[in-house]
Amino acid sequence: MTAPRRRRPVRRAPNPSREQLATQVARFARNTEPGMRVLDAGAGRSPYRHLFDHAHYEAADFAQLSTKYAPLDYVCDLTDIPVEDGRFDRILFNQVLEHLPDPAAAVQELHRVLRPGGRLMCSAPLFYAEHQVPYDFFRYTRFGLRRLFEDAGFEVVRLVWLEGYLATSSYQLDVMSRALPTDPRQVRAAVGRKRALYLTPLLWLTARLAGAVAPSLARADGRWKYTKAGMPKNYLLVVRRPAAPPAGQET
Numbered sequence: 001m002t003a004p005r006r007r008r009p010v011r012r013a014p015n016p017s018r019e020q021l022a023t024q025v026a027r028f029a030r031n032t033e034p035g036m037r038v039l040d041a042g043a044g045r046s047p048y049r050h051l052f053d054h055a056h057y058e059a060a061d062f063a064q065l066s067t068k069y070a071p072l073d074y075v076c077d078l079t080d081i082p083v084e085d086g087r088f089d090r091i092l093f094n095q096v097l098e099h100l101p102d103p104a105a106a107v108q109e110l111h112r113v114l115r116p117g118g119r120l121m122c123s124a125p126l127f128y129a130e131h132q133v134p135y136d137f138f139r140y141t142r143f144g145l146r147r148l149f150e151d152a153g154f155e156v157v158r159l160v161w162l163e164g165y166l167a168t169s170s171y172q173l174d175v176m177s178r179a180l181p182t183d184p185r186q187v188r189a190a191v192g193r194k195r196a197l198y199l200t201p202l203l204w205l206t207a208r209l210a211g212a213v214a215p216s217l218a219r220a221d222g223r224w225k226y227t228k229a230g231m232p233k234n235y236l237l238v239v240r241r242p243a244a245p246p247a248g249q250e251t
């Protein structure tokens, strides 16, 4: 009888994306004047509600997942928000776009509920594993994001990498450390005894090295946002609904 194999401890690397996002939302909140109406579209647990204590914060979500939700003002699909045109001065739209089967319809609806001159902040992944399944439909390039928002009538104010390539690499290594198959029986069954002789230690070593390096790369991203090559995990976008033309100048 063989002794049961000890499982590798799960050591997760820090998440620079959440840290960067919190910094960016705080900046968006500082540019939100007291009393302004803010919609958190796809709010989930409303992790940024406290940053908008000076404003009038409202949360919308379809609340279909089995996770916990913060108190919601609107339980609705983002393609059909039950409020009047132009109600909000600011919209937060973080980590939601990839979950929408009809993103163009949702972005048009957000354009409708934002007042002319109002701003929306969005973050969306380019490189991230499937999550919140089965509600996970898309990943976004910067060209896809620009097209989606401009087609709905928004002007792009800022479109940048949320985190640098060190963070993306850290994320990939962290996944690798847990996902690579390192059980010798599994490797033998897949590639045969002979090849398993070198593949098993190679996979084991790769997984261990990946797990050891990932946290340092994640921490380094906080000091050096490297964007010259590679790819971001997420893009960050701030868009504006153009102000209405002065009366008498409508085309």
Ligand SMILES: C[S@@+](CC[C@H](N)C(=O)[O-])C[C@H]1O[C@@H](n2cnc3c(N)ncnc32)[C@H](O)[C@@H]1O
Pocket (backbone or CB within 6 Å): 041, 042, 043, 044, 045, 046, 047, 060, 061, 062, 063, 064, 065, 076, 077, 078, 079, 093, 094, 095, 096, 099, 100, 101, 132, 135
């Ligand atoms: C990854 S969570 C992000 C939550 C929050 N914005 C944050 O940054 O932590 C995605 C959220 O989108 C919501 N969602 C997904 N599809 C939706 C839809 N069609 N209409 C409204 N909300 C939706 C989910 O319920 C979930 O709360």
